[in-house]
Amino acid sequence: MARAYEEVFAVREGAVVMSSNSRKFFIWLISLGAVLTAYLLYNQLSKIPRIDIDMEAGSTNTIADSNLGQSDGKVGMIGNVGVKTIQKARYTHLNEEKQVDREFGFEKLLHKIGDEWEIEKPYMNIFRRNFKCYITADKGKVQVETAVGRPSPKDATLTGNVIIHILPDDGSNIKESFIYLDDIVFISEKSQFSTAGPVKFISEGAQMLGTGLELIYNDQGGRIEFLRIIQLESLRIKTSSKASLFSKTTQGSKLPVTTPELSSGQTDTSSNKPRTENPEPRTPNSYRCVFSKNVVIDTPEQLIFADEVIINNIQSGKGAKPALSEVEGAQSGKDYEQRVTDNEPQAASKEQQPVDIVVTCDSGIVVTPMDVARESWIVNRESAVRRATQDNESRITDNEPRTTFTARRIDYNAITGDAVADGPSELTFYINDVMGAEEIAVPVKITAREKVEFLPALNQVTFEGDTLCTMLREDPNSQQKYTLSAQKLTVNLSDSAADIESLAASGGVVRLATVKTAGEKLLGGIELKCRKFDYDGGQQMFLAAGPGIIKVDNSRISESNNIDAGKFSLQRPCWAFVQDFKSLQYFLEANRVIADAGRQGTLRIDYIPVVEGRDGQYVTAT
Numbered sequence: 014m015a016r017a018y019e020e021v022f023a024v025r026e027g028a029v030v031m032s033s034n035s036r037k038f039f040i041w042l043i044s045l046g047a048v049l050t051a052y053l054l055y056n057q058l059s060k061i062p063r064i065d066i067d068m069e070a071g072s073t074n075t076i077a078d079s080n081l082g083q084s085d086g087k088v089g090m091i092g093n094v095g096v097k098t099i100q101k102a103r104y105t106h107l108n109e110e111k112q113v114d115r116e117f118g119f120e121k122l123l124h125k126i127g128d129e130w131e132i133e134k135p136y137m138n139i140f141r142r143n144f145k146c147y148i149t150a151d152k153g154k155v156q157v158e159t160a161v162g163r164p165s166p167k168d169a170t171l172t173g174n175v176i177i178h179i180l181p182d183d184g185s186n187i188k189e190s191f192i193y194l195d196d197i198v199f200i201s202e203k204s205q206f207s208t209a210g211p212v213k214f215i216s217e218g219a220q221m222l223g224t225g226l227e228l229i230y231n232d233q234g235g236r237i238e239f240l241r242i243i244q245l246e247s248l249r250i251k252t253s254s255k256a257s258l259f260s261k262t263t264q265g266s267k268l269p270v271t272t273p274e275l276s277s278g279q280t281d282t283s284s285n286k287p288r289t290e291n292p293e294p295r296t297p298n299s300y301r302c303v304f305s306k307n308v309v310i311d312t313p314e315q316l317i318f319a320d321e322v323i324i325n326n327i328q329s330g331k332g333a334k335p336a337l338s339e340v341e342g343a344q345s346g347k348d349y350e351q352r353v354t355d356n357e358p359q360a361a362s363k364e365q366q367p368v369d370i371v372v373t374c375d376s377g378i379v380v381t382p383m384d385v386a387r388e389s390w391i392v393n394r395e396s397a398v399r400r401a402t403q404d405n406e407s408r409i410t411d412n413e414p415r416t417t418f419t420a421r422r423i424d425y426n427a428i429t430g431d432a433v434a435d436g437p438s439e440l441t442f443y444i445n446d447v448m449g450a451e452e453i454a455v456p457v458k459i460t461a462r463e464k465v466e467f468l469p470a471l472n473q474v475t476f477e478g479d480t481l482c483t484m485l486r487e488d489p490n491s492q493q494k495y496t497l498s499a500q501k502l503t504v505n506l507s508d509s510a511a512d513i514e515s516l517a518a519s520g521g522v523v524r525l526a527t528v529k530t531a532g533e534k535l536l537g538g539i540e541l542k543c544r545k546f547d548y549d550g551g552q553q554m555f556l557a558a559g560p561g562i563i564k565v566d567n568s569r570i571s572e573s574n575n576i577d578a579g580k581f582s583l584q585r586p587c588w589a590f591v592q593d594f595k596s597l598q599y600f601l602e603a604n605r606v607i608a609d610a611g612r613q614g615t616l617r618i619d620y621i622p623v624v625e626g627r628d629g630q631y632v633t634a635t
Contacts, residue, residue, distance in 0.1 A: 588619075
């Protein structure tokens with residue numbers, strides 16, 4: 014098993030993005046497959062590998078008869094013939110360079126029934142270019158094939174304290190990891206690993222708790238065909254306290270993410286054999302990872318809810334096939350027993366470290382190649398999608414406001430960093446109040462019916478299909494609600510965590526409205542209808558493209574004593590309409606409006622003062 018990567022989705026101030034601090038999230042699943050497929054690599058299902066049998070001192074080379082039941086090394090009897098058990102057996106596999114790259118062994122052969130061996134303390138060691146993998150268990154049952162007088166393990170079941178330990182070499186970027194299982198079953202005919210019991214994964218940056226594992230590996234194709242965690246209890250990812258999941262990626266979001274090579278290779282030695290300077294590039298395997306049914310990603314600052322989260326184009330392997338490194342001091346099962354004891358306390362301490370990100374879902378995790386149709390593995394999928402907001406209302410009611418994003422399905426591209434949420438979605442975040450005198454964070458909610466798309470290279474989010482954006486401002490005396498509706502809404506985020514650089518609403522009729530209330534009493538409001546609406550944060554300017562109309566309802570505001578009675582003013586009770594404009598600009602700092610009807614148009618302004626609760630003289634200007 015190699016590196017543990019985490020990649021997480023989140024929303025930060027209106028954007029669905031990938032954080033550079035959370036690049037290690039989903040790829041560890043492929044790494045898990047790499048560990049389990051090591052047994053397949055050991056068997057070389059298409060051929061019988063060369064195996065050297067190394068019997069340690071003090072052990073015999075005779076197999077005890079299964080009917081005798083002598084599992085303690087004592088001599089059993091068949092007539093007058095004594096037969097001892099095999100103890101401390103070790104089977105080593107040599108690569109083409111005559112170096113050990115895999116070991117399989119056990120402490121004692123307990124029983125033999127036909128070709129099935131029941132063994133005690135089985136172990137397997139795998140040596141790779143930049144890491145070593147050690148697998149141990151209390152007991153095992155192995156189906157053995159014999160070719161040219163040499164036994165070769167086939168099907169196998171390991172039970173009791175199954176531990177998979179991945180130990181990186183010095184200078185490797187692979188993290189030390191542990192996988193704990195109650196049992197694991199391998200079926201060679203199906204190239205399948207499985208367990209119905211608990212699955213526990215621990216590394217420096219992540220911890221996973223789940224139940225049930227299924228893995229099918231294509232040895233000839235050198236790829237995982239199917240990997241499933243049947244039930245995910247939680248996936249915990251350790252990150253810095255200030256890490257943001259919904260912020261612009263600052264480090265190479267365009268670079269592909271890779272995992273260790275899964276297929277077998279040759280040991281990298283210091284021999285003088287000529288090497289190919291330009292090895293033929295090999296297309297890496299590309300995988301899809303799916304979290305399904307009531308997916309929740311919980312971070313200190315964000316909450317993400319979805320019925321399905323899909324990670325596409327997870328790359329496994331890169332370029333030419335890597336070689337194995339020279340193995341120095343390959344360890345037997347006996348040598349490794351002490352290593353497990355030494356490292357387990359360290360793993361336990363890491364497990365107790367605080368974590369910031371928690372991922373849960375009801376239907377587990379599935380990993381398949383990108384070229385495998387999703388319908389081929391979806392079983393008993395519910396046709397109706399439950400609304401995640403209804404299922405997780407208790408999580409949203411926090412004391413501290415957090416960004417929340419709810420979607421039916423989220424598709425994420427691991428190569429480009431782009432993300433798309435299909436179907437109805439809802440985003441709630443907090444930004445500085447551009448309309449207020451003080452920079453106070455106010456909540457903003459954006460809903461879309463069709464999809465939401467984030468492009469990290471542009472730091473841009475696009476909402477499509479009956480989009481509705483609402484913002485709420487409150488003060489001790491009143492409450493003001495802003496709504497913006499359009500078919501399409503594009504938001505460009507600034508590098509600041511709480512600012513919008515620009516905003517564009519388009520498609521059909523764009524409607525911007527604001528309503529001011531005091532308790533249940535309506536104080537007034539403004540409504541703008543146009544073809545396109547833009548906001549420029551740098552210039553603090555709003556721009557509406559017509560033809561359009563503005564309706565102002567100030568009929569309930571208080572009379573101002575500083576305005577002449579004969580003057581037109583929006584600061585006194587009135588109704589006002591501005592229509593047929595081609596463009597309208599509003600400069601926030603200057604509080605100035607410029608309306609233009611264009612060369613061929615005519616701008617019309619209607620003004621109706623309200624005097625003592627009644628409409629006054631109707632005035633029209635063009």
